[in-house]
Amino acid sequence: MEKLRGQMQVAVDAVVFTVENDVLKILLIERRNQPFQGRFALPGGFVNPDEEFEQAVKRELFEETGVKDIFVKQIGAYGKVSRDPRGRIISIAFLALISHDQNLKAATDAAKVKWAPLNDLPPLAFDHRQIISDSLEVLKFEIQTTNIAREILPEEFTLSNLQSLYENILQRKLDKRNFRKKIRELELVKETGKQFMEGAHRPAMLYEFRDKEYENLKERMHVLLS
Structure with a gap:
C-alpha cells in the first residue's frame, strides 16, 4: 500500500478481552492487506471525517469481526512516528469486554478472526502488543474500581x-x-433467589449485578481487592 506521505491520519484499535475456560483471551484479526499482510493484529481502522472515535471503533469491530452492541472505554493514544510504515498514523485505543460465546465473522480487512490466549499471543502488527499490555493494566484497575465485570x-x-x-x-x-x-x-x-446445581456439588446461589449500566465505584470504596 502506498505511504500516506505528508499526511497525519487517525485510527482506532480495540483490545477486546474475554475469559474462556479460565483463560484470559484477546480478540485478534489476521490482516488481509499490507502492511503486515497475514499477521495478526487488533481489530481497528481509520476514523471517518464525520465520526466520533467511539463510533469508529464500534463500526470497525462490527465490520471486521461481527461483534456489535459492545461497551467500549477509551484508554489512550499511540503516536510514535515510526509505529506505521504507511506514514504518521495516530491510534486511539479502546478497551472492551465481551462473552466468549459471541458469534465472530471475519470481513472487510480481516481474513480471519479468533480468540488468542493472552499468555500465548502470536507475532502482532504495529505496536499492538504494547497496546494490549497497557490495556491489561487499565483493566486490572477497572475491575477493582467499577462494575465492568458485568460486561463479560x-x-x-x-x-x-x-x-x-x-x-x-x-x-x-x-x-x-x-x-x-x-x-x-x-x-x-x-441474589436472584435462584440456585445453580452442577453434578453432585452443593447448590450455589445465583447472583446478578445491581446496576445494569457502567458505574464507577470509587466513591464507595478504596480498592476492592487491595
Whole structure:
C-alpha cells in the first residue's frame, strides 16, 4: 500500500478481552492487506471525517469481526512516528469486554478472526502488543474500581464465577472468604433467589449485578481487592 506521505491520519484499535475456560483471551484479526499482510493484529481502522472515535471503533469491530452492541472505554493514544510504515498514523485505543460465546465473522480487512490466549499471543502488527499490555493494566484497575465485570459474565452467575473472573484478570489467587465479604459490603451484586446445581456439588446461589449500566465505584470504596 502506498505511504500516506505528508499526511497525519487517525485510527482506532480495540483490545477486546474475554475469559474462556479460565483463560484470559484477546480478540485478534489476521490482516488481509499490507502492511503486515497475514499477521495478526487488533481489530481497528481509520476514523471517518464525520465520526466520533467511539463510533469508529464500534463500526470497525462490527465490520471486521461481527461483534456489535459492545461497551467500549477509551484508554489512550499511540503516536510514535515510526509505529506505521504507511506514514504518521495516530491510534486511539479502546478497551472492551465481551462473552466468549459471541458469534465472530471475519470481513472487510480481516481474513480471519479468533480468540488468542493472552499468555500465548502470536507475532502482532504495529505496536499492538504494547497496546494490549497497557490495556491489561487499565483493566486490572477497572475491575477493582467499577462494575465492568458485568460486561463479560452472563446475567446470572455464581460468586465462584465472579471470583474466577477477577482472578483471571488480576492474574493472582484471591482468598474466597475475603473476596465474598468485600463483594457483599460493596453491594455490587444481589441474589436472584435462584440456585445453580452442577453434578453432585452443593447448590450455589445465583447472583446478578445491581446496576445494569457502567458505574464507577470509587466513591464507595478504596480498592476492592487491595
